[in-house]
Amino acid sequence: MLDALIEREYLYPNLTVVHATDASAEQLRVLEAAGSSLAVTxxxxxxxxxxxxxxxxxxxxxxxxxxxDGTSLAGSADMFATMRLASLTWSGGARSETAPDARSLLELATIGGAEVVGMASEIGTLSVGKRADLQIIRLDSLNLAGFGGGDPSALLVHSAHPSDVDTVIIGGRVVKIDGDLVDVDRPKLLQDAEGSARALTSRVAERD
Incomplete structure (x- = not known):
């Protein structure tokens, strides 16, 4: 598929390529020269x-x-698990415990993600003029205990879980605080999700 994009000269700065897992060095050089971006899942x-x-x-x-990518394949929208898998695959493939750079993985999950979808001017970092998007992580859980200070990147990549997120602010609006979602009817949300899944399964069974 990547060869087809290259041969037809379809690569351009606003194009994001996904799933280039086995891309060759030459393919990646052409992608870079075209100014295209790469989303890795x-x-x-x-x-x-x-x-x-x-x-x-x-x-x-x-x-x-x-x-x-999608929760139907990934199982959940857990960016902590995604960073952890990326780090472990990196160190395992390189046969080196120190090969992964936790700070770069954290950047790929934040400003990197914003860049590949063309929104780096709005989100991805805490900067004047950008949306006030923020996650606050609690450090009093057992899996995060003992942090001695300094750069927390490795702690977040290797030890943090969604349950450690205490507060979430999106565009300046608090949507989660003290670990609980704000103004969300959780029982109704779960009921709607289960109803949607049953309806999809039913439609598939009817077609079969």
Missing amino acids: PISEQRVGYGLTRFDQFALVSKQGLGI
């Missing part, structure tokens, strides 16, 4: 058997972002 890519997603193999591409 290791959980879904490895689940469907595209191969091992190793970030050290994509160093030729400057515009990269870490993604989920």
